[in-house]
Amino acid sequence: MKLEIKNLSKRYKKNQYGLKNYSLELESGILGLLGPNGAGKSTLLKMIATISKPSDGTIYLNGQDIVQEPNLMRAQLGYLPQDFGVYHNLNAFEFLNYMAAMKGVGGSHLKKRIHLLLESLNLIDNAKRSIGTYSGGMKQRVGIAQALLNNPKVILLDEPTVGLDPQERVGFRNLISELADDAIVILSSHIVSDIDTISDQVAIMQDGQLLVLDDIDEIINSVQGKVVTTIIDKASLTTFKSTHTVINTMREGNNIKVRYIDDHVTDNINKDITQEDATLEDAYLYLTKKN
Numbered sequence: 595m596k597l598e599i600k601n602l603s604k605r606y607k608k609n610q611y612g613l614k615n616y617s618l619e620l621e622s623g624i625l626g627l628l629g630p631n632g633a634g635k636s637t638l639l640k641m642i643a644t645i646s647k648p649s650d651g652t653i654y655l656n657g658q659d660i661v662q663e664p665n666l667m668r669a670q671l672g673y674l675p676q677d678f679g680v681y682h683n684l685n686a687f688e689f690l691n692y693m694a695a696m697k698g699v700g701g702s703h704l705k706k707r708i709h710l711l712l713e714s715l716n717l718i719d720n721a722k723r724s725i726g727t728y729s730g731g732m733k734q735r736v737g738i739a740q741a742l743l744n745n746p747k748v749i750l751l752d753e754p755t756v757g758l759d760p761q762e763r764v765g766f767r768n769l770i771s772e773l774a775d776d777a778i779v780i781l782s783s784h785i786v787s788d789i790d791t792i793s794d795q796v797a798i799m800q801d802g803q804l805l806v807l808d809d810i811d812e813i814i815n816s817v818q819g820k821v822v823t824t825i826i827d828k829a830s831l832t833t834f835k836s837t838h839t840v841i842n843t844m845r846e847g848n849n850i851k852v853r854y855i856d857d858h859v860t861d862n863i864n865k866d867i868t869q870e871d872a873t874l875e876d877a878y879l880y881l882t883k884k885n
């Protein structure tokens with residue numbers, strides 16, 4: 595599988611872009627799409643899912659233009675929209691059968707496939723209860739299941755881990771890892787820990803633009819050696835923040851432990867400053883920090 599996005603833009607209003615001149619190339623595997631609220635993650639996924647038309651640019655799947663021929667994408671697509679709503683009167687089993695009929699998925703394998711999805715997503719014990727009685731995380735898992743019904747080769751999940759507890763996240767991660775062997779999977783989130791352990795690559799975006807697309811290790815390397823912590827008193831925090839790239843702060847007694855990025859660490863290091871191992875979160879916050 596190969597997905598190529600070339601100079602893609604979505605203009606919502608005059609001079610207001612959801613996505614601007616965005617280019618990306620992907621082969622099979624899991625891409626984590628990371629960006630703050632309003633970065634353009636959903637705008638991008640909707641255009642790949644062919645439910646929104648680009649204002650400019652093209653999307654190719656295996657060399658074929660899916661903006662011109664959206665059915666080529668739709669036949670291979672599994673999509674969980676961010677605002678997916680499930681039908682409350684149906685139970686999970688009925689709902690998935692209903693969605694399968696809408697997608698034109700049938701045949702002798704369907705029953706088995708639904709059973710397998712319900713089992714992998716830990717819904718099997720509640721499959722005969724109406725969805726209206728489900729918790730938020732359970733509804734989310736039903737949404738994930740419907741996206742995987744047709745054995746899709748392009749899987750787009752917009753904020754799939756919202757509402758999932760730690761156990762369910764593990765289950766979700768295992769399921770997605772199995773699927774990603776011969777499929778392109780794109781997961782969006784604004785929470786680093788939701789996607790860092792599951793993704794092969796991460797794309798960080800902001801203001802409709804791609805800041806970086808790389809392996810997680812490479813992204814972490816870009817700030818390795820620059821992450822430090824130091825203790826300051828509360829009163830100096832505001833001044834400190836205005837002069838340093840602060841990642842986060844933690845109370846420590848009457849003082850504050852500040853984690854920040856120092857581009858000139860070798861010049862500035864002293865006994866009060868500790869160098870720390872960089873994480874993806876450091877890199878993400880550094881790259882998306884607005885000055």
Ligand SMILES: Nc1ncnc2c1ncn2[C@@H]1O[C@H](COP(=O)(O)OP(=O)(O)OP(=O)(O)O)[C@@H](O)[C@H]1O
Pocket residue numbers: 606607611612613629630631632633634635636637638676784
């Ligand atoms: N239908 C629309 N009409 C006008 N502007 C829109 C529309 N949809 C999105 N936008 C704008 O486009 C930008 C990108 O929005 P988008 O929903 O793609 O961001 P996102 O990264 O998915 O954010 P979130 O993390 O909050 O889901 C935002 O500035 C948003 O206000």
Ligand SMILES: [Mg+2]
Pocket residue numbers: 635636637676752
């Ligand atoms: Mg979104």
